[in-house]
Amino acid sequence: MYESYYGFKEKPFQLSPDPRFFFASNHHQRALSYLQYGLDQGEGFIVITGPIGTGKTTIARNLLNNINDANIVAVQLVTTILNPHELLALVAAEFQIEVEGSSKAELLQGIEQFLIRLNQQGKRALLIVDEAQNLPSETVEELRMLSNFQLDNKPLIQSFLLGQEELKGIIQAPDMEQFRQRIIASAHLKPLSEAEVKEYIDHRLQQANCNKEHVFDEGAYAVIHDKTGGVPRKINIFVDRILLFGFLEDLNVIDVEAVNQVAEEMEIELTGSLHAKPISESTATQTITTEIEAASLDSIKSTLKEVEDILDTTIKEKVKMARYVDKLLKQKNKELSQSK
Structure with a gap:
C-alpha cells in the first residue's frame, strides 16, 4: 500500500514481533542484558515483566535469534492457563520428546532422560515461557521442580519467564518463597519516553530501508507519544495508520495536524458507534414519546448534533476509501503499462 509511496522495502510497523526491528531502549537493553547474563550463568530463573505491548516477546525472540551457542537447545512456550500436568506435556511436545505414556510420572521421566542425553552431548536446555502471568502458582512451582533436574551438580534445564504485571503478584505470594x-x-519493562518514541520510529523506518530524509515533522513525534503512552505495540498500530493516511492524502511529510486527525478518526472508530437493544414496536413508540416529553430542546439538539457528526465522519470515511481504491487502481495500471 503505502510502502512504495514512502520508499519502504517492507512495512516498518507490523504487529508481529521481528528481531530485526528490535529497539534497545534503556529498559529493554537492561532486560536483554539480564537475559544474556542468565544465559551465561546456565542456572536459575530470569523474570521479565511489563505492561501489555511493551516488547517482552520481541526481547525473547531477539535473544533466541542471537544465540550463537550451538550447545543451547531453546524452545519458547506461549502459555495459557495450564495445570502442572498440561505444562509438562507442552514442554515435552516443544522439545519433541517421545514419551511412552501420558501420566505425569512418565512425562517427568521422559523429560529427565532427554535432558541427560543433552548433557552427555555437551548441550543444555533453555525454556522460555511467554505470557507466564497465565500460569497458576502450582504450575509455576512445577517449573521450579524441573530446575531440580541436575547431573554432577549442574542444572540440566534453565527457564526464563516473561509476563504481564500480574506475574509479579504470583511470584510474590507467600507460598512462592x-x-x-x-x-x-x-x-x-516500561513504556518509551518521548525522546525514545522518536528514536523508535526512526529506527523502524531505517530498518525498512526508508529512502526519505524526513517522513515525520519534528512536532509529530510528541503527539504520537502522547496518544500512545509510549507503548511500542500501540505505536505500531497508530503509526501504521498514520502512514496509510499520509499515502491517501499525498503527504510528503506528516505533520501534527495529520497525526491529530488520524487519532480523532481512530477514537471515533473505537468508541463512536451507536449501540441499541432490540425492542418491540409498541415499547419503542412509548419510549420515544416519553423521552421526547421529558427531554429539553437543548438535549434534543445535542443528540441530533452527535448523529450529524457520526454521519459526517462515515461519509468522509466512504470518500476516503473510494479515493484509496482509485489510487490503487491507478498504481496498478501504471505498473502494467511499465511492464509492457
Whole structure:
C-alpha cells in the first residue's frame, strides 16, 4: 500500500514481533542484558515483566535469534492457563520428546532422560515461557521442580519467564518463597519516553530501508507519544495508520495536524458507534414519546448534533476509501503499462 509511496522495502510497523526491528531502549537493553547474563550463568530463573505491548516477546525472540551457542537447545512456550500436568506435556511436545505414556510420572521421566542425553552431548536446555502471568502458582512451582533436574551438580534445564504485571503478584505470594530464591535476575519493562518514541520510529523506518530524509515533522513525534503512552505495540498500530493516511492524502511529510486527525478518526472508530437493544414496536413508540416529553430542546439538539457528526465522519470515511481504491487502481495500471 503505502510502502512504495514512502520508499519502504517492507512495512516498518507490523504487529508481529521481528528481531530485526528490535529497539534497545534503556529498559529493554537492561532486560536483554539480564537475559544474556542468565544465559551465561546456565542456572536459575530470569523474570521479565511489563505492561501489555511493551516488547517482552520481541526481547525473547531477539535473544533466541542471537544465540550463537550451538550447545543451547531453546524452545519458547506461549502459555495459557495450564495445570502442572498440561505444562509438562507442552514442554515435552516443544522439545519433541517421545514419551511412552501420558501420566505425569512418565512425562517427568521422559523429560529427565532427554535432558541427560543433552548433557552427555555437551548441550543444555533453555525454556522460555511467554505470557507466564497465565500460569497458576502450582504450575509455576512445577517449573521450579524441573530446575531440580541436575547431573554432577549442574542444572540440566534453565527457564526464563516473561509476563504481564500480574506475574509479579504470583511470584510474590507467600507460598512462592522457594521459587523466589531461584530467581537470579529480574527486570520490569516500561513504556518509551518521548525522546525514545522518536528514536523508535526512526529506527523502524531505517530498518525498512526508508529512502526519505524526513517522513515525520519534528512536532509529530510528541503527539504520537502522547496518544500512545509510549507503548511500542500501540505505536505500531497508530503509526501504521498514520502512514496509510499520509499515502491517501499525498503527504510528503506528516505533520501534527495529520497525526491529530488520524487519532480523532481512530477514537471515533473505537468508541463512536451507536449501540441499541432490540425492542418491540409498541415499547419503542412509548419510549420515544416519553423521552421526547421529558427531554429539553437543548438535549434534543445535542443528540441530533452527535448523529450529524457520526454521519459526517462515515461519509468522509466512504470518500476516503473510494479515493484509496482509485489510487490503487491507478498504481496498478501504471505498473502494467511499465511492464509492457
